[in-house]
Structure formats: C-alpha cells, structure tokens
Amino acid sequence: xxxxxxxxxxxxxxxxxxxxxxxxxxxxxxxxxGWSGLSMGDVAARAGVAKTTVYRRWANxxxxxxxxxxxxxxDQLELPDLGSLRADIEGVVQxxxxxxxHPEAKTGLMxxxxxxxxxxxxxxxxRHAIVDRQKRLVxxxxxxxxxxxxxxxxxxxxxxxxxxxxxxxxAGAVVHRTxxxxxxxxxxxxxxxxxxxxxxxxxxxxxxxxxxxxPPSVRGADPSSNAGRA
Amino acid sequence: xxxxxxxxxxxxxxxxxxxxxxxxxxxxxxxxxGWSGLSMGDVAARAGVAKTTVYRRWANxxxxxxxxxxxxxxDQLELPDLGSLRADIEGVVQxxxxxxxHPEAKTGLMxxxxxxxxxxxxxxxxRHAIVDRQKRLVxxxxxxxxxxxxxxxxxxxxxxxxxxxxxxxxAGAVVHRTxxxxxxxxxxxxxxxxxxxxxxxxxxxxxxxxxxxxPPSVRGADPSSNAGRA
Amino acid sequence: xxxxxxxxxxxxxxxxxxxxxxxxxxxxxxxxxGWSGLSMGDVAARAGVAKTTVYRRWANxxxxxxxxxxxxxxDQLELPDLGSLRADIEGVVQxxxxxxxHPEAKTGLMxxxxxxxxxxxxxxxxRHAIVDRQKRLVxxxxxxxxxxxxxxxxxxxxxxxxxxxxxxxxAGAVVHRTxxxxxxxxxxxxxxxxxxxxxxxxxxxxxxxxxxxxPPSVRGADPSSNAGRA
Amino acid sequence: xxxxxxxxxxxxxxxxxxxxxxxxxxxxxxxxxGWSGLSMGDVAARAGVAKTTVYRRWANxxxxxxxxxxxxxxDQLELPDLGSLRADIEGVVQxxxxxxxHPEAKTGLMxxxxxxxxxxxxxxxxRHAIVDRQKRLVxxxxxxxxxxxxxxxxxxxxxxxxxxxxxxxxAGAVVHRTxxxxxxxxxxxxxxxxxxxxxxxxxxxxxxxxxxxxPPSVRGADPSSNAGRA
DNA sequence: ATCTAATCGAGACGGTACGTCCTGTCTTGCA
DNA sequence: TGCAAGACAGGACGTACCGTCTCGATTAGAT
Numbered sequence: 001x002x003x004x005x006x007x008x009x010x011x012x013x014x015x016x017x018x019x020x021x022x023x024x025x026x027x028x029x030x031x032x033x034g035w036s037g038l039s040m041g042d043v044a045a046r047a048g049v050a051k052t053t054v055y056r057r058w059a060n061x062x063x064x065x066x067x068x069x070x071x072x073x074x075d076q077l078e079l080p081d082l083g084s085l086r087a088d089i090e091g092v093v094q095x096x097x098x099x100x101x102h103p104e105a106k107t108g109l110m111x112x113x114x115x116x117x118x119x120x121x122x123x124x125x126x127r128h129a130i131v132d133r134q135k136r137l138v139x140x141x142x143x144x145x146x147x148x149x150x151x152x153x154x155x156x157x158x159x160x161x162x163x164x165x166x167x168x169x170x171a172g173a174v175v176h177r178t179x180x181x182x183x184x185x186x187x188x189x190x191x192x193x194x195x196x197x198x199x200x201x202x203x204x205x206x207x208x209x210x211x212x213x214x215p216p217s218v219r220g221a222d223p224s225s226n227a228g229r230a
Numbered sequence: 231x232x233x234x235x236x237x238x239x240x241x242x243x244x245x246x247x248x249x250x251x252x253x254x255x256x257x258x259x260x261x262x263x264g265w266s267g268l269s270m271g272d273v274a275a276r277a278g279v280a281k282t283t284v285y286r287r288w289a290n291x292x293x294x295x296x297x298x299x300x301x302x303x304x305d306q307l308e309l310p311d312l313g314s315l316r317a318d319i320e321g322v323v324q325x326x327x328x329x330x331x332h333p334e335a336k337t338g339l340m341x342x343x344x345x346x347x348x349x350x351x352x353x354x355x356x357r358h359a360i361v362d363r364q365k366r367l368v369x370x371x372x373x374x375x376x377x378x379x380x381x382x383x384x385x386x387x388x389x390x391x392x393x394x395x396x397x398x399x400x401a402g403a404v405v406h407r408t409x410x411x412x413x414x415x416x417x418x419x420x421x422x423x424x425x426x427x428x429x430x431x432x433x434x435x436x437x438x439x440x441x442x443x444x445p446p447s448v449r450g451a452d453p454s455s456n457a458g459r460a
Numbered sequence: 461x462x463x464x465x466x467x468x469x470x471x472x473x474x475x476x477x478x479x480x481x482x483x484x485x486x487x488x489x490x491x492x493x494g495w496s497g498l499s500m501g502d503v504a505a506r507a508g509v510a511k512t513t514v515y516r517r518w519a520n521x522x523x524x525x526x527x528x529x530x531x532x533x534x535d536q537l538e539l540p541d542l543g544s545l546r547a548d549i550e551g552v553v554q555x556x557x558x559x560x561x562h563p564e565a566k567t568g569l570m571x572x573x574x575x576x577x578x579x580x581x582x583x584x585x586x587r588h589a590i591v592d593r594q595k596r597l598v599x600x601x602x603x604x605x606x607x608x609x610x611x612x613x614x615x616x617x618x619x620x621x622x623x624x625x626x627x628x629x630x631a632g633a634v635v636h637r638t639x640x641x642x643x644x645x646x647x648x649x650x651x652x653x654x655x656x657x658x659x660x661x662x663x664x665x666x667x668x669x670x671x672x673x674x675p676p677s678v679r680g681a682d683p684s685s686n687a688g689r690a
Numbered sequence: 691x692x693x694x695x696x697x698x699x700x701x702x703x704x705x706x707x708x709x710x711x712x713x714x715x716x717x718x719x720x721x722x723x724g725w726s727g728l729s730m731g732d733v734a735a736r737a738g739v740a741k742t743t744v745y746r747r748w749a750n751x752x753x754x755x756x757x758x759x760x761x762x763x764x765d766q767l768e769l770p771d772l773g774s775l776r777a778d779i780e781g782v783v784q785x786x787x788x789x790x791x792h793p794e795a796k797t798g799l800m801x802x803x804x805x806x807x808x809x810x811x812x813x814x815x816x817r818h819a820i821v822d823r824q825k826r827l828v829x830x831x832x833x834x835x836x837x838x839x840x841x842x843x844x845x846x847x848x849x850x851x852x853x854x855x856x857x858x859x860x861a862g863a864v865v866h867r868t869x870x871x872x873x874x875x876x877x878x879x880x881x882x883x884x885x886x887x888x889x890x891x892x893x894x895x896x897x898x899x900x901x902x903x904x905p906p907s908v909r910g911a912d913p914s915s916n917a918g919r920a
Numbered sequence: 921a922t923c924t925a926a927t928c929g930a931g932a933c934g935g936t937a938c939g940t941c942c943t944g945t946c947t948t949g950c951a
Numbered sequence: 952t953g954c955a956a957g958a959c960a961g962g963a964c965g966t967a968c969c970g971t972c973t974c975g976a977t978t979a980g981a982t
Binding site for chain 1: 952953954955956957
C-alpha cells in the first residue's frame with residue numbers, strides 16, 4: 001500500500017472497502033492456491049474489484065502478499081507473562097506453532113521467504129515487517145526474566161547478538177519442525193525444546209522420552225552428565 | 231524421474247546423457263534465475279534437449295527442482311570427526327551454513343519447501359530425500375559422542391524424538407538465520423550457537439558482543455574448540 | 461470476429477488497426493505458406509500483434525482464414541455488361557479464373573472448403589459469405605439477358621433451381637479445371653466452355669483443338685465473342 | 691507404397707496384413723477426424739501397428755491419404771451402357787454424386803485437393819491417380835455415342851481438349867453442388883443438368899421446375915427460345 | 921539347420937505449433 | 952480523479968504430432 005503518496009488531496013479518494021476486500025481475497029487465494037497459483041487477476045475478481053484497483057495499491061504480487069501476510073501476523077503478537085522464563089518460552093513456542101498451523105500463515109510465510117531468497121528488496125521488507133517485530137518478544141521475555149532474577153542483567157555489552165541468536169534458535173526450530181520436517185508441535189515437544197534451550201544438551205542426554213519430561217534441572221547441575229568431561 | 235519405473239523392457243531406452251544434462255541445466259538456471267525465473271523451456275534449451283524430453287521425466291517444475299536440489303545435497307553429506315562433540319557441532323553448523331550460502335541450494339531449498347506447504351506428495355518427498363538423509367548426521371554425531379563418553383548411552387528409550395529435536399534445533403537455527411533473518415553465519419556465531427545448544431541459556435549469560443567472544447564458559451572446557459580463541 | 465458482438469459498451473474497445481493488420485498478415489501468410497504452413501503465432505508476429513489479440517477475435521485457423529479469404533473475394537465482385545449473354549459469361553469465367561489464379565484465393569478457398577466437409581458451421585458460413593454472394597452474378601447476368609431479349613422472361617416458375625444449376629455448372633467447371641485438373645484457363649477455354657454452356661454438347665461436335673478454335677458454331681453467331689478469332 | 695523397391699529379395703518380407711490394416715485405418719480416421727485431425731500415430735494405433743511400419747510404406751500424410759482415397763475410388767469405376775448418351779450421362783452424374791455422398795470420399799477428396807493447391811508433387815499424383823482414370827469414363831461414353839450415331843466421329847483433330855472440357859464440366863458441377871453449395875444431388879437435378887449439357891442454355895430457358903422435367907428436346911429445337919437471336 | 925538381413929512392436933528423441941493463462945500496462949466511459 | 956471493464960504486448964505453460972532414431976524380438980529365405 002504505497003503510492004497513495006504525498007501531499008496531493010484532490011480527486012476521488014480511494015475506497016477503503018477495496019483495500020480490505022483485496023487483502024482478504026489475497027489471503028484466501030493464498031491458502032487455496034499457494035504463491036505460484038495466486039494471480040492478481042484472480043485476487044481482483046475475488047475482491048469484486050478491477051485489476052487496475054489492485055495495481056494502483058500494490059505494484060506486484062510480492063508486495064501484495066507481504067502485506068496480506070504481515071497483517072495476519074500483526075494480530076497475533078502478544079506474550080502474556082506466565083510467571084517464569086521457562087513458562088514464557090513454552091508459551092511463545094506453542095503460540096507460534098499454533099500460528100503456523102493455520103494454512104494461510106504457513107503457506108504465505110514460506111512463500112514470501114522463498115521468494116525473498118532472490119529478491120533483496122523483499123528480504124528487507126520481510127525483515128522489517130516480520131522479523132524485527134517478532135524479535136520484540138525475545139527482548140520482552142528477556143527483560144522480564146532479568147527482573148525476576150532468572151537471568152543476569154546486561155553487563156554493558158550490546159545485547160543484540162544474544163537476542164538474535166535466541167530468536168533464530170526458537171523461531172528456527174519451530175519453523176523447521178513444522179514446515180520442513182513436517183511434524184506437528186504439541187505440548188510435549190514444546191516442553192522438551194524449552195528444556196534443551198534453557199539447560200543445554202549436556203544436561204539431559206536423551207533421558208527424556210516424549211511426554212515424559214525430565215525433572216526441572218536448575219542450571220543443569222547434573223553430575224552424571226558431566227562425568228566424561230574434563 | 232518416475233514413470234520409467236514399471237518393469238517394461240521395450241522401446242528405446244531413455245538417454246542417461248539427457249538425465250544428467252537436464253539436472254545440470256536446472257541447477258545452473260536455478261542459480262541464475264531463481265525458482266520463479268526458471269522455465270522448463272529454458273532448462274530444455276540449456277540442456278540441448280527438447281522440452282518433451284524434460285516433461286517425459288519430470289511432470290513439472292517442482293519435481294525437477296527437487297531432484298536437482300537433492301542431488302546437490304547428496305554430494306555434501308559428510309561429518310568428519312573433529313575430536314569432540316562440541317567441535318563436531320560447530321563443524322556441521324558451519325558446513326551447513328556454507329552450503330546454504332550457495333545461491334542454488336538456498337533458492338532451491340526454500341522454493342521447494344514453500345511449494346511443499348500445499349503439496350503433500352512433495353512434502354513427503356522432501357522428507358525422504360532431504361530431512362531423513364541429513365538426520366543421519368545427528369545420529370552419527372550422537373553415537374560418536376557416546377563412544378567418547380561425552381553423552382551417556384541410550385537408556386532403552388527410543389532415541390528418535392531426541393534426534394528429531396536436536397536436528398530441528400540445529401537445522402532450524404541455521405536456516406532461519408540465513409534465510410529469514412538474512413544474516414551470514416560466521417565462526418563466532420557457530421561457536422556461540424554451539425555453546426547455547428550444549429550448555430543451555432541459563433549457563434550462558436549473553437555477555438558476548440559480535441566478534442567479541444564470551445569468556446570460556448564454565449563447563450565448555452574443551453581445548454580444541456577454544457583453539458582459535460583468546 | 462464473433463465475441464465482441466453482444467451489446468456491451470464497457471472496457472477498452474478493440475483496435476481496428478489490429479483487425480486489419482491481422483487479416484492482411486493472414487492473407488500474406490496464406491500465400492507464402494499455404495493453409496497447413498500458416499500458424500497463428502506467425503500471423504500474430506507478422507501483424508505486430510500478440511497471439512492473444514488474434515485469438516480474441518478468431519477462435520481458430522479456420523475462422524481466421526475464412527474471414528481473410530471472403531474479404532479477398534468481396535473486392536472482386538463485379539460483372540461489367542459486355543453487350544451480350546455470351547460475352548458476359550465468357551467475361552465472368554475469365555474473371556473468376558483470374559481470381560483463382562492468385563495463390564491466396566486458390567489455397568484459401570480450397571482449404572476452407574475441405575475443412576467444411578466435416579464442419580457444418582463452417583459450411584454454412586461459406587455458403588452465406590461466398591456462394592450466395594457470387595450467385596448474384598448469375599442472377600444479374602440472367603436479368604440482363606432477359607432485358608436484351610436473349611432469354612425469355614420468367615414464366616412464373618421459381619427461378620432459383622435454374623440459377624443454382626447454372627451457377628454450379630459455371631463455377632464448378634472453372635474450379636475443377638483450375639484446382640483438380642490443374643490446367644490453366646485461357647481465352648480459348650473460356651470461349652469453348654461458353655459455347656458448350658449456351659449451345660449444348662449436341663450442337664458442338666468437338667472439332668476444336670487447343671489454340672485451334674472451332675469453326676463458328678451454327679447457332680452462336682455473336683459478333684462480339686468472335687472478335688478476336690479468325 | 692513405394693520403397694519396397696528394387697531387386698533385393700532377402701530379409702523378412704513386409705506384412706500385407708499391415709498394408710490393408712493401415713489403409714483401412716487411414717480411411718476411417720479421415721472420415722472421423724478430417725485431414726487435419728488425422729495423425730500418423732493415430733492411424734498406426736488404429737491399425738494395431740507401430741508408427742515405423744506406417745512410415746516404412748508411406749513417407750508422409752499426403753502419400754498415405756492419397757493411396758487410401760484412390761483405393762476407394764478404384765472400386766467404383768464403372769459406366770454401364772444405359773442405351774443412350776443422355777442416359778449414360780445422367781447415370782454417371784448420379785453415380786459420382788452417390789460416391790461423393792460417402793463421407794470418406796467427400797472428406798478425403800477435398801482434403802487432398804486442398805493440400806494439392808500448394809504441393810506440386812501431390813497435384814500430379816492426384817492427376818494420374820484420379821483425374822486421368824476418371825477421364826476414361828468420358829472417353830468411353832463418347833466413343834459409345836459415336837457408335838450409336840449420337841455424336842459425329844472424330845474429324846481427325848485430337849479429341850483431348852474436348853474430353854477435358856466435358857470432364858471438367860460434369861465433374862465440376864457435381865463436386866461444386868455437393869461440396870461448395872452443399873446441396874444434395876437427386877434424380878431431378880441430374881436430369882436437368884444433363885439437359886443443360888446436351889441441349890445448351892439457350893434451348894431451355896428456365897422452363898423446368900424441380901422434379902418437373904421438361905420433355906426431352908431433340909437437339910434443342912425449341913423455336914421460342916431462339917426468338918431473340920440472330 | 922543355421923545364418924542373415926529386413927521386418928516388427930515399442931517408445932524415446934529434437935522440433936514446432938498449439939491454445940490457454942497470467943503479468944503489468946493501456947484505454948475507454950461512468951461516477 | 953477513482954473505478955470497472957476489458958483490450959493490449961509479451962512470455963511460459965503443458966500437450967500433441969511430426970518424422971527420425973534406437974532398442975530387442977521375430978521371421979522368412981538363402982545357405
């Protein structure tokens with residue numbers, strides 16, 4: 001939705017009904033047909049709008065779909081305080097997983113990410129519209145944990161890289177399991193993943209079966225797992 | 231490459247030269263033009279082959295690109311023994327990151343994954359051709375670490391879920407950072423990620439800035455992995 | 461040129477330049493390449509027009525060629541008064557023969573007629589666009605001859621069958637000699653044919669060799685038609 | 691059916707069953723699909739034969755169809771003596787019309803004639819295989835009429851042009867009425883056409899209605915129709 | 921009784937055109 | 952000026968045939 005552009009104010013104003021109808025139509029088409037099956041003409045027809053009206057707002061497929069998808073995600077960005085870092089992470093994992101369970105989010109996200117691998121402008125748009133936005137969840141959770149005393153306060157170093165690392169790890173795992181491995185994410189998986197993230201691999205060497213969580217280790221103080229190490 | 235399979239023995243056999251030429255051409259076209267720019271006619275022309283000859287083997291773009299990309303990954307599956315679990319993980323992370331640095335792998339992988347979000351057959355094809363194959367790396371590294379005594383032996387529980395979790399975590403983080411966040415993976419990131427994975431977030435207070443490695447972590451006293459560091 | 465017809469008035473109107481360019485290109489292509497060599501894509505290219513633009517107007521090759529050929533014939537429909545029935549017939553025979561001498565008319569006509577042998581819609585289209593139109597020549601010549609007193613006036617019977625018979629005989633002989641027998645039509649043939657048609661076989665003892673005109677037939681004492689002969 | 695060619699006698703002989711099956715299949719396909727719809731592969735499939743087997747006998751579609759059609763006509767060439775020139779002509783007209791009533795003859799003939807308008811080799815093949823063969827009918831009828839005294843004997847001049855003219859007139863009228871005008875040929879039309887051909891237009895100026903034949907005029911001795919002439 | 925060479929079926933091959941679909945731009949007339 | 956409608960140039964799609972080619976398996980006649 002770019003070129004309604006600058007100061008000008010004359011002529012017939014754009015229909016906001018059309019805006020909504022087009023985004024809704026795009027979302028619906030994306031679910032049914034996928035990125036490559038989605039056509040601008042079809043979106044216009046679904047929205048009951050002329051093709052011109054679509055192109056007047058979005059210059060091409062990418063732009064339209066990015067807006068359609070991000071609008072979808074914007075409604076979902078919340079991180080309720082569940083009382084502990086561990087619970088917060090489990091919560092966000094399940095929340096994100098639930099979001100990716102919706103076919104429109106799933107298809108749309110992957111489609112624009114794929115397209116972005118060869119389109120720098122699209123990539124940076126995704127970065128700003130999606131990644132940076134979601135990163136606030138990590139920052140917020142981190143700050144909250146620091147206030148609770150679960151994590152030490154910032155020691156003066158820039159926390160960005162740390163935040164990025166954790167964001168990529170959490171989001172990556174969820175996305176990969178859902179979209180690449182193609183397995184669903186349930187409470188048990190969320191629990192085990194949180195355990196791994198907080199305590200580390202060396203702290204729970206495969207003793208956990210599915211749905212059979214290991215006892216919460218505090219800072220991984222499990223002597224047996226340290227046995228073979230210097 | 232499906233329909234030649236039925237046991238028939240009659241007629242002129244398919245040219246294996248054509249097989250190779252087409253896959254090579256598809257790979258090259260993928261790098262230059264990306265998924266959406268790749269056209270079957272162009273691939274045929276590059277391969278010096280008629281369009282018919284391509285369609286006789288692969289029914290559509292997805293099928294062709296999946297085969298082209300998996301063949302690409304098959305050449306890359308190695309996990310040299312670097313002497314410790316920590317080093318092995320850092321190694322595989324960097325190895326996988328390097329692979330995703332190649333535009334052909336990057337574009338091709340994401341494209342077929344995106345396409346797979348709405349194509350069950352393609353999804354299971356990806357699972358078998360790529361995911362399951364790569365999972366062996368995790369299993370191999372795990373077994374090696376158990377022999378070294380870094381990890382306890384299997385305690386009778388089925389190790390699958392554990393392997394899956396670790397695989398999704400490693401592959402997911404690498405893929406997400408590379409393709410979604412759009413940041414490169416260097417030695418420092420690989421090191422910090424490995425530290426997080428092995429020791430856990432609670433043991434890892436995020437004091438490291440970029441290019442400014444964290445102090446040797448309390449428990450990661452592995453000489454080989456510290457070799458290049460202060 | 462069918463589907464624009466419904467009374468609609470909206471949208472961008474079709475380019476009449478394109479109409480003309482396409483028909484001209486089709487005519488030219490027909491001459492150079494013949495029916496089977498003519499391709500829609502090539503016609504579009506010659507007309508400097510997209511293939512879509514051709515298909516929007518004509519659904520297939522037959523339709524396009526029919527229109528191209530009939531437009532060609534429409535320019536040619538004249539029957540100058542040569543002073544006598546005999547001269548008028550000789551004139552129209554030579555005129556029609558000259559028309560069939562043009563490769564575009566020759567190829568186009570036969571092609572659509574052949575196609576029409578298995579396409580009822582096309583057949584009736586040809587009937588209306590070509591046959592009925594040309595029949596007026598016979599009617600006009602007949603009326604003229606009646607005014608001159610060469611033929612008796614209509615005796616109350618419907619003249620249709622008579623007109624049809626004469627039309628099929630004249631047109632059939634010209635077409636057959638030109639396209640089936642593959643021999644050219646010159647002044648001598650036109651003269652002998654007219655003699656046969658007017659006087660009948662029994663009055664016409666076949667003494668004429670080629671270029672060796674028969675002696676003035678007993679009953680065909682028409683000065684104008686004998687002008688160029690011994 | 692050309693290249694079984696010269697002296698050689700060794701190897702497996704060609705199957706005559708295949709010859710017949712192919713021609714029959716070609717005939718059937720021609721009726722159903724027309725020239726342009728007929729494909730060599732389809733003919734082979736209908737004949738239960740490999741494409742190679744067809745191409746080994748006929749180099750292309752034209753050759754095959756010409757042979758298929760001429761074989762069809764060869765069975766039909768007879769001119770029974772009906773006792774008078776008039777009856778013989780009426781007989782051959784109706785006979786030829788009946789032949790063109792068969793869709794396979796109709797479609798096949800027109801198709802190859804149309805193709806011949808731009809293929810000299812095909813044209814001369816048609817001339818020899820069809821036209822020249824049928825011309826014998828005219829020659830035979832003429833000779834017979836001369837023996838009966840209905841026509842004068844040859845006066846030394848070469849009779850070819852006369853034969854050609856009559857052949858083109860008869861065949862042309864029948865073909866044109868059937869295929870171009872698209873009207874059927876019944877006994878009444880055959881009678882009226884014969885009358886025109888034998889007596890001439892000036893002898894029966896439209897006094898005949900359909901199915902209401904004029905009395906047989908002998909040498910067109912109708913004074914009233916000659917009124918306006920010198 | 922073998923040898924041998926042309927036949928047969930099957931179907932892959934390089935090409936060419938097909939007719940459809942979509943893209944992004946443009947040209948109308950109405951509001 | 953916005954908008955619905957739809958024409959426009961361009962280009963890829965996946966299909967269908969063409970006429971050629973390579974296979975392995977017959978099949979007769981010549982040896």
